[in-house]
Amino acid sequence: MKHYITEINPNGTIAVDDTILVKEYETTAGSKILEGFVPLFSAEAVERLINAGYEISGKTNVGEFGLDLLGEFSNSGAVCDGEYLVGAAADLIAKGEIKGALSVDLNGAPRRAAAISGIDFIKPTYGTVSRYGVIPCACSGEQIGVSASNADGLKELLSVIAGHDDKDGTSLPAEKYEYSLDENVSGMKIAVIRELYDKASDGVRAGIDSFKEKLTAVGAQVEEITFSLVEAAQTAWQIALAAETCNNVSRYEGVKFGYRTPNYKNIDELYVNSRTEGMNFLSKAAILYGSDVLSKGRYNYCYDKTLKIRRVVHDAVKAVFSEYDAILAPACGETAYVPYDIKDAFSRVFAESIFTAVPNLTGIPALVTNGVQLMADVYRESVLLSIAKSAEGRE
Amino acid sequence: MNKDKLDGLQQLNELCLTEDEQTVMLDIFDRMKVFEDRMQQIDTENVEVMVHVMPMVNVLREDRREQPFTRESLLEGAPEHTEDSWQVPRLVR
Amino acid sequence: MTKYEIVIGLETHVELATDSKIFCSCGGHSSANEPNDCVCPACCGMPGMLPVTNKKVVELAMRAGLLLNCNINRYATFDKKSYYYPDLPCSYQITQWFHPICTNGSVEIKTKNGTRTIGIKQIHMEEDAGKLVHDDWTDTSLVDFNRTSVPLIEIVSKPDFRSSDDVLAYLENLKAMLRFAGVSECEEGAMRCDVNVSIRPEGSTELGVRTEIKNMSSLASIERAIKYETARHIDALERQTEVLVQETRRWDDIKNRTFSMRNKETAADYRYFPDPNLMPIVIDDEWLDSVKASMPASAAQKAEEYKGYGIADKDVEMLTAERNLCDLLDSVIARGCNPKDSVAWILTDCAGILRKNGQIMRNLNISGKKLARIITMVGKNEITRAAGKKVLAAVIEKDVDVDEFCRENSLNAQTDQSAILAVVTRVLDSNAAAVQDYLGGKQKAFGALVGGCMRELKGNGDPATIRSLLEQELEKRR
Numbered sequence: 001m002k003h004y005i006t007e008i009n010p011n012g013t014i015a016v017d018d019t020i021l022v023k024e025y026e027t028t029a030g031s032k033i034l035e036g037f038v039p040l041f042s043a044e045a046v047e048r049l050i051n052a053g054y055e056i057s058g059k060t061n062v063g064e065f066g067l068d069l070l071g072e073f074s075n076s077g078a079v080c081d082g083e084y085l086v087g088a089a090a091d092l093i094a095k096g097e098i099k100g101a102l103s104v105d106l107n108g109a110p111r112r113a114a115a116i117s118g119i120d121f122i123k124p125t126y127g128t129v130s131r132y133g134v135i136p137c138a139c140s141g142e143q144i145g146v147s148a149s150n151a152d153g154l155k156e157l158l159s160v161i162a163g164h165d166d167k168d169g170t171s172l173p174a175e176k177y178e179y180s181l182d183e184n185v186s187g188m189k190i191a192v193i194r195e196l197y198d199k200a201s202d203g204v205r206a207g208i209d210s211f212k213e214k215l216t217a218v219g220a221q222v223e224e225i226t227f228s229l230v231e232a233a234q235t236a237w238q239i240a241l242a243a244e245t246c247n248n249v250s251r252y253e254g255v256k257f258g259y260r261t262p263n264y265k266n267i268d269e270l271y272v273n274s275r276t277e278g279m280n281f282l283s284k285a286a287i288l289y290g291s292d293v294l295s296k297g298r299y300n301y302c303y304d305k306t307l308k309i310r311r312v313v314h315d316a317v318k319a320v321f322s323e324y325d326a327i328l329a330p331a332c333g334e335t336a337y338v339p340y341d342i343k344d345a346f347s348r349v350f351a352e353s354i355f356t357a358v359p360n361l362t363g364i365p366a367l368v369t370n371g372v373q374l375m376a377d378v379y380r381e382s383v384l385l386s387i388a389k390s391a392e393g394r395e
Numbered sequence: 396m397n398k399d400k401l402d403g404l405q406q407l408n409e410l411c412l413t414e415d416e417q418t419v420m421l422d423i424f425d426r427m428k429v430f431e432d433r434m435q436q437i438d439t440e441n442v443e444v445m446v447h448v449m450p451m452v453n454v455l456r457e458d459r460r461e462q463p464f465t466r467e468s469l470l471e472g473a474p475e476h477t478e479d480s481w482q483v484p485r486l487v488r
Numbered sequence: 489m490t491k492y493e494i495v496i497g498l499e500t501h502v503e504l505a506t507d508s509k510i511f512c513s514c515g516g517h518s519s520a521n522e523p524n525d526c527v528c529p530a531c532c533g534m535p536g537m538l539p540v541t542n543k544k545v546v547e548l549a550m551r552a553g554l555l556l557n558c559n560i561n562r563y564a565t566f567d568k569k570s571y572y573y574p575d576l577p578c579s580y581q582i583t584q585w586f587h588p589i590c591t592n593g594s595v596e597i598k599t600k601n602g603t604r605t606i607g608i609k610q611i612h613m614e615e616d617a618g619k620l621v622h623d624d625w626t627d628t629s630l631v632d633f634n635r636t637s638v639p640l641i642e643i644v645s646k647p648d649f650r651s652s653d654d655v656l657a658y659l660e661n662l663k664a665m666l667r668f669a670g671v672s673e674c675e676e677g678a679m680r681c682d683v684n685v686s687i688r689p690e691g692s693t694e695l696g697v698r699t700e701i702k703n704m705s706s707l708a709s710i711e712r713a714i715k716y717e718t719a720r721h722i723d724a725l726e727r728q729t730e731v732l733v734q735e736t737r738r739w740d741d742i743k744n745r746t747f748s749m750r751n752k753e754t755a756a757d758y759r760y761f762p763d764p765n766l767m768p769i770v771i772d773d774e775w776l777d778s779v780k781a782s783m784p785a786s787a788a789q790k791a792e793e794y795k796g797y798g799i800a801d802k803d804v805e806m807l808t809a810e811r812n813l814c815d816l817l818d819s820v821i822a823r824g825c826n827p828k829d830s831v832a833w834i835l836t837d838c839a840g841i842l843r844k845n846g847q848i849m850r851n852l853n854i855s856g857k858k859l860a861r862i863i864t865m866v867g868k869n870e871i872t873r874a875a876g877k878k879v880l881a882a883v884i885e886k887d888v889d890v891d892e893f894c895r896e897n898s899l900n901a902q903t904d905q906s907a908i909l910a911v912v913t914r915v916l917d918s919n920a921a922a923v924q925d926y927l928g929g930k931q932k933a934f935g936a937l938v939g940g941c942m943r944e945l946k947g948n949g950d951p952a953t954i955r956s957l958l959e960q961e962l963e964k965r966r
Contacts, residue, residue: 021535021536029535034535036472037472037534038471038472039529039534039536040464040468040469040529040534041529041536043536125449126448126449127448127449131538132536132537132538133536134535134536135535135536136535136536139764139765140446140447140448140764141448166456166540167537167538167540168538168540169454169538169539169540169541169765169766169767170447170449170451170454170538170764170765170767172449172451173451229437231430231433232433232434232437234430235427235430235431235433235434236434238427238430239431243759243761244764246408246570246759247568247570247580247759247761248535250408250409250570250572250578250579250580251533251535251577251578251579251580253409253572253579254474255474255481255483255533255574255577255631256473256481256532256533256534256577256631257472257473257474257532257533257534258472258474259474260474260475264484265484266484267483267484267486267574267629268409270483270484271409271572272409272410272411273411275408275409275410276410276411276412279410281412281416281419284410284412284416284420285419285420285423287408287410288401288404288405288408288410288412288420289423289424289427291404291407291408291570291759292396292400292404292424294570294759294760294761295757295759296757299759299760299761301431301435302431303761304444305434305435305439306434307444307445307446307762308439308442308443308444308445309434309437309439310444310445310448311442311443311444311445312437312439312442314445314448343415343416343419346423347423347426350427361448362448363448363449378449407756407757409572444762446565446762446764447764447767447768450767451767452767452768452769452770453767453769453770454540454541454766454767455540455541455542455543455546455769456513456540456541456542456543457542457543457544458506458507458508458542458543458544458545459507459508459513460507460508460513460514460515460516461508461513461514462513462514462515462526462528463528464527464528464529466522466524466525466527469524469527469528469529469532469534470524475628477630479522479523479524479525479632480523480524480621480630480631480632481524481532481574481630481631481633482626482628482629482630482631483574483628483629483631484627484628484629485622485623485627485628485629486574486620486622486629487622
């Protein structure tokens with residue numbers, strides 16, 4: 001059980017998940033297939049932190065390509081606190097060993113990890129933080145986010161890394177973003193999505209209830225709404241994620257870098273055996289499912305439909321935010337997870353993604369604090385940060 | 396989805412599942428089918444596809460040449476290479 | 489016996505003339521010297537870099553579309569195509585599947601059977617793959633990613649060709665047009681074709697079974713491949729030698745026949761989908777107009793213009809075969825040089841120097857400013873024509889400064905009357921026989937005396953001054 005896949009500096013205060021490149025340090029995305037891969041450049045977000053004087057402590061453990069719940073299917077093994085799974089970076093922050101971390105949110109893993117460990121995490125608006133240097137899986141919705149022990153920490157780190165980067169063709173034009181912790185929460189209207197609330201366990205619901213009380217206490221107005229598209233969003237994101245992952249990880253085949261099987265006589269065996277030995281079943285399941293939804297006979301039914309549903313969900317979310325400042329929802333279905341068999345991983349992660357899919361599918365920001373998840377319209381990170389800040393220190 | 400199609404998918408993706416894994420995979424396809432079918436109920440008539448969630452157009456760079464990485468550094472992590480090329484088992488005879 | 493009609497369609501890949509690749513800043517194919525010296529992490533499939541489109545690629549594709557009378561689509565996207573091959577580092581190629589940049593064009597070809605119009609279905613942009621070199625000594629294949637992501641356009645024709653002559657005429661025309669318009673250098677191997685062949689009984693409108701011969705670059709091979717393939721199809725239909733299937737085939741230049749390629753490659757499902765990392769390209773009127781305005785005149789337009797200057801047809805043909813010659817001529821004319829005079833300098837003098845160095849006209853690389861300076865100096869008798877040729881050679885070979893070179897090599901024409909007079913006197917004194925001949929009425933002797941003076945002046949004497957002083961001095965000796 002290792003928190004770090006690669007240690008860099010024991011005095012460093014910021015951890016970087018192993019799905020993000022740090023120049024000259026082995027970066028594997030938690031996968032055997034990338035064993036020995038040493039990047040020649042750092043991610044833009046890492047570069048900006050280093051230029052601002054932060055020191056990187058090391059590369060934190062993640063599940064292979066970041067596809068699992070909390071990192072349980074990393075090639076380096078799961079990280080646990082007692083019998084329960086924890087996210088490596090989140091656990092280090094919860095224990096006070098580091099100040100913050102960078103993670104890629106592609107299917108909610110860092111949001112779940114923050115909820116489980118009781119720390120804060122924010123996935124900002126898609127395109128505000130450069131994806132240059134992210135080991136790619138689901139480019140259309142994955143985003144670097146930051147975790148810290150509180151809202152001030154999130155604001156501090158996000159302010160450093162956000163802003164336009166020419167090297168990422170989807171990077172939004174604003175050079176800098178000003179984030180605030182001081183927006184007036186009193187008077188804000190916050191919607192709780194009933195479909196998600198109902199899906200969560202009692203423990204998680206209790207967390208939502210107590211957060212609602214805190215919000216009410218600071219003068220916000222909390223209302224329950226229905227948002228019937230959550231399941232469609234979950235399915236659509238699963239399809240997009242699997243298809244894009246299938247395509248992006250097809251570059252790992254034992255030819256150019258990383259793992260090559262010792263068992264081959266020809267190119268076909270080199271490919272099949274390197275990939276089969278180098279990746280876990282969750283990745284393989286995503287690849288095969290993703291390949292199928294893009295296939296000639298299935299494209300229209302699955303992928304084209306997904307891209308249309310993305311717009312439907314996007315428009316529906318916009319409509320919610322025309323009435324409400326934020327959405328309050330569970331970040332995950334349970335308050336704790338124990339290790340489980342990888343054969344169940346695809347279905348379990350898919351089931352959990354119902355809580356996290358909308359921000360990945362539509363690009364809106366999401367913040368986890370006090371074990372709950374908040375979402376706001378694009379560019380409205382300050383709403384989320386201010387709500388998180390106002391809830392701090394209230395029991 | 397069936398066993399034959401799954402074989403084809405494995406070939407197309409250069410993967411080889413164990414018998415056990417194939418059984419699980421077929422089950423995954425069955426489960427996802429339920430969700431795919433339910434997703435069809437949402438009306439997307441006259442809805443344009445949305446590939447990019449934050450739409451921009453014409454993100455272009457000027458035609459300028461830069462060569463900051465050396466061949467040696469790129470080849471360093473190669474499983475097998477000569478002094479100037481990556482190396483694989485011979486393809487055609 | 490049934491007569492058959494051959495139906496051929498072409499997919500032509502053309503390398504674009506850019507300084508850098510389509511999605512990264514590495515140098516294009518032509519800048520590579522050794523394997524893998526124009527590569528970056530993206531070119532060798534390493535994760536983390538993101539594609540950003542080269543603007544010039546889009547503009548050259550638009551230019552090609554304009555040349556081939558296509559619709560330039562206002563909305564174009566990039567898509568990903570997946571398959572495994574060691575020359576494809578990411579195991580996907582970025583191309584245009586859903587919304588290509590140009591559609592629905594046409595081009596005229598001239599063959600011995602007259603003029604025909606070939607329809608263009610579409611033109612799309614895409615990245616090239618790398619190259620494999622097979623090494624017998626180690627029994628391995630070596631992978632070179634220099635060509636990876638080099639920008640290409642693929643020009644997809646309609647199935648409008650009826651003979652290999654049509655195909656060759658089309659390809660030659662395409663090559664000339666694209667090169668002249670600066671879309672592609674069209675160097676060896678920069679234009680590659682996939683040839684789709686089928687046959688049908690004459691009069692039939694249905695298409696027969698189609699086979700695709702992949703990746704052909706030499707015109708001679710294309711011609712032979714088409715002939716082989718049509719014969720194979722006719723044999724199959726007439727004599728049931730085999731059952732034709734729609735498939736991809738490879739041409740073997742040594743065995744002189746086509747071969748079926750591995751089934752795996754033909755059965756591939758490429759799983760195209762829109763690339764989330766590349767935003768759509770939206771072409772508005774303003775952009776399209778600026779690309780139109782920057783289009784160089786076509787060879788035909790240039791030819792008209794030059795004929796208007798009174799330049800001989802044969803010369804016009806030579807000039808308009810190469811864009812660089814037209815650019816050079818236009819540049820010297822713009823600097824006030826006489827067109828006919830300038831043509832002689834380019835097609836006679838420049839050509840001679842290149843030939844001597846084993847080069848062809850396409851290699852001519854001289855600034856219009858320098859050539860104009862030489863032509864002007866000769867025209868004003870500041871240097872002699874012979875001296876002008878000397879400077880020209882130095883400029884072509886070493887790109888020297890014209891004025892400096894003339895000064896350093898004392899090429900400036902002697903117009904100093906007293907200096908030339910001294911030489912004339914000396915020449916007349918030592919050529920008494922020629923003087924007598926001249927005075928005796930033999931005009932020819934005058935030429936010999938001029939030559940003598942020129943030699944004495946090392947070719948730098950102003951001929952007009954020499955002539956007038958010679959006449960004057962000879963008269964004195966009558």
